[in-house]
Amino acid sequence: MKFDAAIFDWAGTMIDFGSFAPMGVFVEAFAKFGVTATIDEARGPMGSPKRAHIQAMMAMPSIRGQWEAKHGRAPTEADVDAVYEIFVPMNEAVAPKYATLVPGAKATLDALAARGIRVGSTTGYVRSIMKGVIPVAAEQGFSPECIVCADDVTGGRPGPEQMFLAFEQMSLKPGAKVLKVDDTEPGIAEGVAVGAVTVGVALSGNIAGLTPEDLAALPDAERDALRAKAAGILRGAGAHHVIDTVADLPALIERLEAEG
Numbered sequence: 652m653k654f655d656a657a658i659f660d661w662a663g664t665m666i667d668f669g670s671f672a673p674m675g676v677f678v679e680a681f682a683k684f685g686v687t688a689t690i691d692e693a694r695g696p697m698g699s700p701k702r703a704h705i706q707a708m709m710a711m712p713s714i715r716g717q718w719e720a721k722h723g724r725a726p727t728e729a730d731v732d733a734v735y736e737i738f739v740p741m742n743e744a745v746a747p748k749y750a751t752l753v754p755g756a757k758a759t760l761d762a763l764a765a766r767g768i769r770v771g772s773t774t775g776y777v778r779s780i781m782k783g784v785i786p787v788a789a790e791q792g793f794s795p796e797c798i799v800c801a802d803d804v805t806g807g808r809p810g811p812e813q814m815f816l817a818f819e820q821m822s823l824k825p826g827a828k829v830l831k832v833d834d835t836e837p838g839i840a841e842g843v844a845v846g847a848v849t850v851g852v853a854l855s856g857n858i859a860g861l862t863p864e865d866l867a868a869l870p871d872a873e874r875d876a877l878r879a880k881a882a883g884i885l886r887g888a889g890a891h892h893v894i895d896t897v898a899d900l901p902a903l904i905e906r907l908e909a910e911g
Contacts, residue, residue, distance in 0.1 A: 698835025755898025
């Protein structure tokens with residue numbers, strides 16, 4: 652079987668190794684409302700549309716408890732909106748600074764082009780955040796045919812709407828001739844929802860949450876344990892295959908296409 656296209660996630664998959672751009676911003680946004688959120692709490696819902704991400708954080712017992720103590724009531728949907736309105740412009744400013752391609756991503760794009768595999772993308776970022784990211788990535792050679800943002804549809808990940816829009820924009824049919832490559836559970840789930848072959852990236856993304864340098868500095872046993880943890884989470888979300896980073900994708904595609 653020959654693949655027609657690969658639909659990539661952005662942060663943690665193609666850019667921003669370790670998925671750092673949103674983390675500090677989530678923490679800072681909640682801090683403006685007198686609530687201390689941890690980086691681990693901020694990483695929990697990653698891959699979701701950012702308003703839904705804030706909503707999920709707001710439901711966490713520690714954050715909800717702090718909100719009630721600070722504001723004298725349980726958080727509301729209006730409070731989610733208020734945090735989101737703070738978050739977006741802060742992330743718009745930060746995200747382009749983290750838009751460096753994951754090592755090996757450009758070589759992977761070249762390898763896909765050589766095989767005639769088209770490239771599209773979806774992201775949990777809204778379009779205003781992506782506005783600054785897109786040109787930075789393009790300068791490095793990543794210009795997918797489509798960029799479907801979280802606010803381009805009414806219902807984002809883990810549902811299929813962003814993938815369906817990507818298929819529409821690329822004139823593709825849903826199914827097993829399309830690869831969905833992602834570092835998060837919601838991103839894998841959106842691929843599963845449309846019958847794509849799903850590929851999780853274990854070490855460049857949100858689950859590992861490390862820079863390339865910190866990852867390389869780990870003892871082999873710790874890196875192996877981190878890989879196993881991430882692979883377990885991604886496979887639990889429905890990933891058919893798990894690789895370390897997108898640099899490993901061409902070899903996987905070659906094997907899968909050879910197997911038919």
